[in-house]
Amino acid sequence: MTEEFAIDVRGMTKRFGKHTAVDHVDLQVRKGEICGFLGPNGSGKTTFIRMLCGLLRADEGSGQCLGHDVIKDSETIKREVGYMTQKFSFWEDLTIEENLDFVARMYSLKNRRETVRQSLDRLGLTARKTQLAGQLSGGWKQRLALAACLIHEPQLLLLDEPTAGVDPKARRDFWKEINELAGQGLTFLIATHYMDEAERCHRLAFIENSKLLTHGTVAEVIAQSHLTTWAADGADLLQLAGQLQGRPGVEQVVPFGNTLHVSGPDQAALEQAIAPFRTPQYNWKQVPSGLEDVFIHLMEKPGETVSR
Amino acid sequence: MTNGRGFSFQRLWAIVVKEFIQMRRDRLTFAMMIGIPLIQLILFSFAINTDPKHLSAAVLLADRGPQGRALLSALKNSSYFQFVRQVQTESEAHDALARGEVQFLINIPESFTRDLLRGDRPTLLVEADATDPGATGGPLGALPSIINAALLNDAKGVLDYLATADGPIDLRVHAKYNPEAITQYTIVPGLLGVVLTMTMVMITSLAITRERESGTMENLLSMPTRPLEVMIGKIVPYILVGYIQMALILAVSHYMFHVPMLGNIFLMMCVTLVFIAASLAVGVTFSTLAQNQRQAMQMTMFFFLPSILLSGFMFPFRGMPEWAQAIGEILPLTHFLRLVRGILLKGNGLEDVIRQLWQIALFGVVVLIIAVLRYRKTLD
Ligand SMILES: Nc1ncnc2c1ncn2[C@@H]1O[C@H](COP(=O)(O)OP(=O)(O)O)[C@@H](O)[C@H]1O
Numbered sequence A: 001m002t003e004e005f006a007i008d009v010r011g012m013t014k015r016f017g018k019h020t021a022v023d024h025v026d027l028q029v030r031k032g033e034i035c036g037f038l039g040p041n042g043s044g045k046t047t048f049i050r051m052l053c054g055l056l057r058a059d060e061g062s063g064q065c066l067g068h069d070v071i072k073d074s075e076t077i078k079r080e081v082g083y084m085t086q087k088f089s090f091w092e093d094l095t096i097e098e099n100l101d102f103v104a105r106m107y108s109l110k111n112r113r114e115t116v117r118q119s120l121d122r123l124g125l126t127a128r129k130t131q132l133a134g135q136l137s138g139g140w141k142q143r144l145a146l147a148a149c150l151i152h153e154p155q156l157l158l159l160d161e162p163t164a165g166v167d168p169k170a171r172r173d174f175w176k177e178i179n180e181l182a183g184q185g186l187t188f189l190i191a192t193h194y195m196d197e198a199e200r201c202h203r204l205a206f207i208e209n210s211k212l213l214t215h216g217t218v219a220e221v222i223a224q225s226h227l228t229t230w231a232a233d234g235a236d237l238l239q240l241a242g243q244l245q246g247r248p249g250v251e252q253v254v255p256f257g258n259t260l261h262v263s264g265p266d267q268a269a270l271e272q273a274i275a276p277f278r279t280p281q282y283n284w285k286q287v288p289s290g291l292e293d294v295f296i297h298l299m300e301k302p303g304e305t306v307s308r
Numbered sequence B: 001m002t003n004g005r006g007f008s009f010q011r012l013w014a015i016v017v018k019e020f021i022q023m024r025r026d027r028l029t030f031a032m033m034i035g036i037p038l039i040q041l042i043l044f045s046f047a048i049n050t051d052p053k054h055l056s057a058a059v060l061l062a063d064r065g066p067q068g069r070a071l072l073s074a075l076k077n078s079s080y081f082q083f084v085r086q087v088q089t090e091s092e093a094h095d096a097l098a099r100g101e102v103q104f105l106i107n108i109p110e111s112f113t114r115d116l117l118r119g120d121r122p123t124l125l126v127e128a129d130a131t132d133p134g135a136t137g138g139p140l141g142a143l144p145s146i147i148n149a150a151l152l153n154d155a156k157g158v159l160d161y162l163a164t165a166d167g168p169i170d171l172r173v174h175a176k177y178n179p180e181a182i183t184q185y186t187i188v189p190g191l192l193g194v195v196l197t198m199t200m201v202m203i204t205s206l207a208i209t210r211e212r213e214s215g216t217m218e219n220l221l222s223m224p225t226r227p228l229e230v231m232i233g234k235i236v237p238y239i240l241v242g243y244i245q246m247a248l249i250l251a252v253s254h255y256m257f258h259v260p261m262l263g264n265i266f267l268m269m270c271v272t273l274v275f276i277a278a279s280l281a282v283g284v285t286f287s288t289l290a291q292n293q294r295q296a297m298q299m300t301m302f303f304f305l306p307s308i309l310l311s312g313f314m315f316p317f318r319g320m321p322e323w324a325q326a327i328g329e330i331l332p333l334t335h336f337l338r339l340v341r342g343i344l345l346k347g348n349g350l351e352d353v354i355r356q357l358w359q360i361a362l363f364g365v366v367v368l369i370i371a372v373l374r375y376r377k378t379l380d
């Protein structure tokens, strides 16, 4: 059982004074899995990740991370995970190469020069190795950060909003890299706000207001929400939206370009609500609920914990 | 990967290299490290009047003979002294000195001419207000040659028999109010201690709080490095900076201010190393207490002010109240000033040095222990 999970923790809790930033969060991530970690700003994602890699002492909680006790062996865990901070945290007055070299020395790597050279090569940083880190654009900074936290060949990577402020092309390249690494057996816990990224994950954990709200695969999370969504297209969608908003059974009315998504947790009530508007003017069809609909639904219903 | 649990020189070296690179790229800080000592030296070279003229003096002339008057006019002609008044009694003379109306009191005794001609070496008492040693040092230094010239050369050979090795008279100088008789010679080397205190404490405390402010500290903490490696790694590069400052100050004070260097330069370097290390330890400790660079700066000032005020740099140490001396004895700068003056001006050797040096070392070790205890391995 222990061998199967890279992360298997229970009841992780962190308090800052009176405020509980992370409140009894359980999380299991299998080896080789990419786990998306979602939640609004201030919900406790960064705090949870910092507890996992030993940067913050947990007030409560137990379990293991890479086979080591998450409370007692935090120094060992620190050495074996790669942690990418939310804010770029490499030395801006050092070049890319110098930054990587420093990290390699910190982990006392053998064949340091060769390792740094390979790492530059693999992430396409060789041509820019003498550039100062502070002068790089968001995408290149993120590449540097990823290269640096991979350099000691960790088995588990904790990435805290790695793609914030990165352009779509760079984001796609980044995810390609992540998928390749996961294929080689690395485990990922990735905090993100992007739904398209969440959909690329094997598993999702949604945390809100310090508590874990839901946990499972994308399909499971959507199914658990029991959310029904109907899409309408036609003229005057804005007017339709105004009329639907607030009707019993309708929870969300969201325009998606030329279509309007209407969703609610109770299928019968929702169908009743839209029935008066099923005129030839609009073309209605039922669609699968999207992750975003599910998350908005979860955020608007705090306290209703759906666990797996 | 269970290696690297203990202290690692490799990681220490990595931090040293990183600090050096950052120092090289941070032009402003680097300019400050060289600029502060130079500016201080230049300011002091203006403030210290190395060749003061026309200093106010009073004379108590009890002698009626020609030699007394000859001496007096020679003193006037030297342009060092300006006789603002002639006093009649000793108490009047001392009042004038105490009130600061005059800086010198020249006391030519009653039987001066007679004793001089007899070869009895009469006493010439010169009392000086030494609270401004930079001003009084020059004239006092010039006195013997003025006196010799006045009494011997003017007599066209008649008094040649007085030209003994001891000189024709018994010159006694009392430096009042500043019994240690601090002169400009002692202020300029003292600057070495002041500049080192200022820059070493400030630069290290800023270097570490900057890591915290820019978020790189979180990165450093997530790597397997020991607090002691980080502390020492941060300190080592600045020791070199301290040495550059030392070389700069000593060179300028020797070649511009003609400060003598009697002692062993190698001993001087060892002493400076201990002092630099202690100052850097203070900076590191401040950085573990400060939340941001502004606070680090304030703490530096909080340490710097008592250091210059109570160490004997500004005011004569023995002239301070007991409590101030007690605080002063704790401060590394106090001991460093004594050491530098001792080595440079008196040529003190190892035994004299050890007595002060251990106190600086003790201070540094205590402060570094606080720093290591305060250094947080987590972000809590
Ligand atoms: N070091 C700290 N001291 C006090 N409060 C903190 C600290 N770190 C985070 N918090 C608080 O904990 C909560 C969770 O923060 P965080 O984990 O950064 O959320 P997220 O990463 O999901 O945006 C926030 O309310 C934040 O203000």
Ligand SMILES: [Mg+2]
Residues within 6 Å of the ligand: A042, A045, A046, A047, A086, A160
């Ligand atoms: Mg965060």
